[in-house]
Amino acid sequence: MTTEKKDIDAREFEGRVVLVTGAATGLGSVIAREFHARGAFTVMADQSNEVKEKASALGSSRVLGLTADLTVRKEVEAVRKEILLTCGTIDTVVNNVGKYTPVAISDITEDDFDDLIAINLKTVFLVTQCFMKDLLERQFGRVVNIASSDAYIPKVTNAHYAAAKAGVVSLTKTFAAELAPYVLVNGVSPGPISTETAQSQGWLANAIKRNPLGRAAEPSDIAEVVLFLASEKNRFINGETVVVNGGATMV
DSSP states (O other): OOHHHHHHTTTTTTTOEEEEESOSSHHHHHHHHHHHHTTOEEEEEESSTHHHHHHHHTOOSSEEEEEOOTTSHHHHHHHHHHHHHHHSOOOEEEEOOOOOOOOOGGGOOHHHHHHHHIIIIIHHHHHHHHHHHHHHHHTOEEEEEEOOGGGTSOOTTOHHHHHHHHHHHHHHHHHHHHHTTTEEEEEEEEOOBOOHHHHHHSOHHHHHHHSTTSSOBOHHHHHHHHHHHHSTTOSSOOSOEEEESTTGGGO
16 A cells, blocks of 8 residues: 555545454554544554554554453443543444464364354454444444455364354344444455464465465455445445455355
8 A cells, every 4th residue: 555545545534433353463453554544533452452552653642542352241341431431432343353273173172162252253243232322323334344264165274263254244244234224234254364473373375375366465455445345435335245365265
């Protein structure tokens, strides 16, 4: 993304209040940064204290970093309270918090399963449910959920992750139906993303070899789709999950 393009879009989200979960690192931090660069008051939430450092690094009064475990309803409600106290309103939620741990089905413990379902699926439900009243009262809102291509092409090492992300796709449709016509709810299903975490887990190189475009997505590739779905340019896409994986699911 060029500086010129950011200058052109610098007021696109002016007056908007956006919550991005899982915003301390990786894709979430990039999504939050892009919303902020385009004028939004950006709330960055994450279980890690690093989220406050990332928010502070933006050097702006239009950003708020909050530490919370979003698998716990009380902590989600505390995030909502802080947002309303600081901003008075909210109109956009990006459910990005997630965790990926490759494990063979035979080795997945009950705790492993519960953990990934809670982080990848339960958070989407709790956060969206918590904020839906605020979005409906405004009679305008956008929710964007980060799913995964693994919801469609699961592997033998990610049964619990794939199940959770398939649930995100389903929840996206359900919330879209319930919150229409004022709130549009959509999802994005990325393929492998070139983040530090993915690179450290060792599976990224093989995924790149199988991709028709010969590379993994950059976080900005995904962020651009998220921002479009959250923007006022999107007026008629609802209940859909956009696959952004370089064509990996077509082969």
